[in-house]
Structures are given as structure tokens and as C-alpha cells.
Amino acid sequence: MANLDADTIVIGSGSGGLTSALALARAGQKVLVLEQHHAPGGWCQNFSRGGFTFSPGVHYVGRLGPGGETRAIYEGLGAANDLIFFEQNPRHYEHCHISGVKFDYHADLPTLTDRLLQRFPAQGKGIGKYMELLRNLVYEFPLLLEIDSIKDVLLMPYRTRHIGRYGLYSLKRILEGLISDPVVRGILSVQCGDQGLPPSRTMMMLHAGLARHYEHGGYYPRGGGGAIPRALVKALRCAGSDILTGVSVEKILTESTGGGRRALGVRVADGRELRARHVISNADPHRTFHGLVGVEHLSRKLKKRLDKTRYSLPSLVLFLAVDMDVAAAGLDSGNIWYSSEPDFDKVFLNAQDPGLYDRDSFEALFISAPTLKDPTSYNGRGHTLEVVTFVGYDAFRQFEGTEPGSRPREYEILKQKIVGMFFKTLEKVIPGLSRHVVFCELGTPLTHAHYTAATNGCSYGTEKSYSQIGPLGYRVGTEIKGLRLVGASTVAHGVSGAAVSGLHGAASILDCKWPELLNPQGQELQTYPSEDQSTWPDWLKAKIRPSASPPAKP
Incomplete structure (x- = not known):
């Protein structure tokens, strides 16, 4: 040419x-x-x-510690020296609030297993078998990517025998076969939200890939x-x-x-x-x-x-800034997965119900506090929150072809209703939050489609x-x-x-x-713990602004 x-x-x-x-x-x-x-x-x-x-x-990225694949990509492409990532507290990088039961995910799988066994001893046998299977799948997952010869193909049934036997099973099938407590099953299913699929449609191999991605915790980029x-x-x-x-x-x-x-x-x-x-x-x-x-x-x-x-489900995202002491309210650098229903198949089904917006609250939320993940992003006036829930697209289809700033009145009414549902649900997790809001904006599937050109505003592509x-x-x-x-x-x-x-x-x-x-020569990605500033360099510590928490609005 x-x-x-x-x-x-x-x-x-x-x-x-x-x-x-x-x-x-x-x-x-x-x-x-x-x-x-x-x-x-x-x-x-x-x-x-x-x-x-x-x-x-x-909201978080995995495999950024020493030897991690994501780290290797940024270093190998010559971009790492312009990036800093903060590590979420590995002791509780995920917080589960499932049907009134709270449980924290530890970044280390053996420690997570011990924590599960201590908290739910009646389910000990099933938990032990499930976590052993998950660890085997996590170990075998990268071996699938190393197939480079006929010999590798021939050895695959032996090297990845757990994937061969259980990899195509659904997460739901595995959990229901081992664990009778629906809340424990719910806790072990929360990260299906990172796939955008219910447990019945999440392949165990895919779930293991996600578990491996976060097996050493999550990180958040500075800025x-x-x-x-x-x-x-x-x-x-x-x-x-x-x-x-x-x-x-x-x-x-x-x-x-x-x-x-x-x-x-x-x-x-x-x-x-x-x-x-x-x-x-x-x-x-x-x-x-x-x-x-x-x-x-x-x-x-x-x-x-x-x-x-x-295509994957779209989502609603509520962007908030609040002038309250969010740490005192129980938030930290870890994500919160809230669900009033332990069966995530029902959660995903109900999220797509045409009558969803006739209710007064949502069944499930994902809550992230960026100013706690990246303390240097706090502006001295308010902490930011990003709150996500999956929904169906049908309610927004009628507004296709309209542009931001000139959408019909019915769309704005729907948005107001949705914001009210968010706050009603958030109050169950963070009581009193509604009285401290200094900024609020809602992103809908149409918002996401406008800015990313994603089909139906989908969250994860296909x-x-x-x-x-x-x-x-x-x-x-x-x-x-x-x-x-x-x-x-x-x-x-x-x-x-x-x-x-x-x-x-x-x-x-x-x-x-x-x-x-990938050529990492001259590149080294810097990571620092979000919640332990003692290891930070002085120049980075100087970026933190003092927190001020005015009294709640009446």
C-alpha cells in the first residue's frame, strides 16, 4: 500500500x-x-x-507484586516508572456483608481457608475440600498457558488433571455439592461480580483464574x-x-x-x-x-x-463524595460486597427483573472508597465512593439515540428513582451516610455506552x-x-x-x-501499602491532606 x-x-x-x-x-x-x-x-x-x-x-487490579504478570506487562512496556500502585490491606481486601453475616477475605489462600474454618466450623469438611480444589486449580491455571510442544499437550492431562475433571463444572455445582450453608456459599461466590455472571454460569476454571489473579491481594493506581x-x-x-x-x-x-x-x-x-x-x-x-x-x-x-x-450485564454506578469520617464508619481500602440475598443466582436474576425499579432498594451493591485506596487523592473536603450494581438493559433501551444533557424527562425521573434506591441500600451498610453527601452523580448503561461505545453499555464485553x-x-x-x-x-x-x-x-x-x-530494562514498578504509610517515601507522604469531618447535616 x-x-x-x-x-x-x-x-x-x-x-x-x-x-x-x-x-x-x-x-x-x-x-x-x-x-x-x-x-x-x-x-x-x-x-x-x-x-x-x-x-x-x-476498582482493583491483581498480580502487581514481585513476579506478577500485570507488573511484568507495565515494566516490560516501559510504563512502570510513571506508575505507582497502592496495595489494599491484604488482611481484608474484600469485605462480605451477606444476609447480615460479615466476613473478610484474606489475600493469602491458606490464611483465608483457616479463617473460613474458624468462622464456620459446622461447614469445615466442605470448606476444606472446596479450598483444596480451588488451590489446585489456581496452581494448574498458568500451566494451560505454557503449552508449547507436543510433549506439553501429552502431559496436560497429568499436569492439569483437576482442571480436566472440574474446570468445566459451574461454581454453583461445586459449592452446592460440598457446602450446605447458603450464606457460606454466598461468601465464596461474591467475586462472581468480577465476572458479571451468576455462580450457575461461572465455570470453575474461570473462577479459579480470578482467584489466582487476586491470590496476593488487590492494588489501586495512584491517581x-x-x-x-x-x-x-x-x-x-x-x-x-x-x-x-x-x-x-x-x-x-x-x-x-x-x-x-x-x-x-x-x-x-x-x-x-x-x-x-x-x-x-x-x-x-x-x-x-x-x-x-x-x-x-x-x-x-x-x-x-x-x-x-x-454481552455481559451493564451496571449502574453511583459516584459520591461525603464529608464524614468514613474510616470511623467502618470503611477502609478493602472493597465491600453487600447482598441481602445469599443466592447470587437469584441476585443476578432479580437485577434483570423489569419490575426492579418498583422497589425501594437494591438487593446487592459493590462499594469502593478510592480516597482510602489512594490516600493522596483525598482533597481535604470529602471522601469519594463508587457504588456499583448490575442491572438489565431493557429499562434504558427506550432512551437510545438521545444525548447526554438532552435526554427526556422520563430518563431523569428514572435516574432520581435509582439514586433513591442506592441511598436506601447504602444506609444499611453505612448508616447516616445520606446526611453527609456533598456530591452525587449517577452513571447508567447509556452513560457507559456513550463514553466507551460498549454494546448496551456492557461491563465486561462479551x-x-x-x-x-x-x-x-x-x-x-x-x-x-x-x-x-x-x-x-x-x-x-x-x-x-x-x-x-x-x-x-x-x-x-x-x-x-x-x-x-516485554523488555523491563530500566523499569521498576513501585507499590506501597494503602494503610501503612511508614514505608512511603517522604515526597509521597507530603501529598496527603489532613482529614476534616464536619458534623452531619440535619
């Missing part, structure tokens, strides 16, 4: 898009990233209102989720490539090759056509193939697959169910030559999973293995 604008054009600047772009740029390619929003990052971006900063999609794309963009520009924000791609340009199609570049909203040898889409499959390529250019097989594709992950999921390579797909709908979801997908995308273009793209 003559007169190329770039070697590779990347559509979207989420974790997968930026990671692929940076890996290619460091390999010598000229890469151009196009982002529709004014800020890069996708779900990782920050926004600020009234002096408070929020991160809609980043919020937006710190990650800032560091990646800085490294991208240092490598000689660039990102353009506020540029919306309207079409992926393709041409017929006789036996299929080939990507040529993109057309942006102002009519310009940009050409490249390769195009990487960080958008989800429907947005990529239906919206950007065009149905008329797809094979019958792909169109049929798209028709069957299911649904991570049996028929849509692994060899049955969407691959990085597509039927269109020169077009790759990265992000949460491909290799894995979450900040780290999407980053790995980006490396897979870059490696497929460069015809190498993705670990070969």
Missing part, C-alpha cells in the same frame, strides 16, 4: 488498544491510536466533578484508573507514535481480495480516510463488525455468530459463559485480513486481561510470541 498514514491504526484507547499500540511502537512501527472521547482510557479513564475525581471502571492510560500514552509518544482524542471512527475500510476481504484503514467522522497495513479494533465484536466494517462485508458464518453473541470463552470465544485474528480484535471480548476481561489481549494482537502482527514484546 502506498501513502500510508501509519503502519497500524488502533481504534479505541482502552487497556487492550493502548497495550497493543505501545508494543508495536516499541517494535519500530508507526502507530496511530484514534479515541472518540476527549480522554484516553476507555473504562480506565478518570473524570472530575466539583474537585472530586472518579474512576468508573478501575485513579486514569493513571494507567496516562503512563501508556506517555510511553507511546516516547516510542515515536501518537494518539488523537476526540476523533470518532465511522468506518473500517476494506476491499475484496477474491477469497475474502482485507482492511485498508479507516474513515473518521470528518470524512478523512487514514490508511494503514493493519487495523486493530479495541471495540467489542458488534461495534467492530456491525458498526464499523458493515454487515454486507461479513461472511454468513460471522453474521450467524454475532446474532448468537451475548458474556464469559461456556460457549464464549477460550477456544469458543472471539479470537484476536479475524476473517478480514489485516484486522485484529482486542479488549475484554477476546483473550480475557478486566484491566490486566485486556492488556494481555493487546499483547496478543501486537504479537500476531509481528509474528512472535507476546512475552517477547
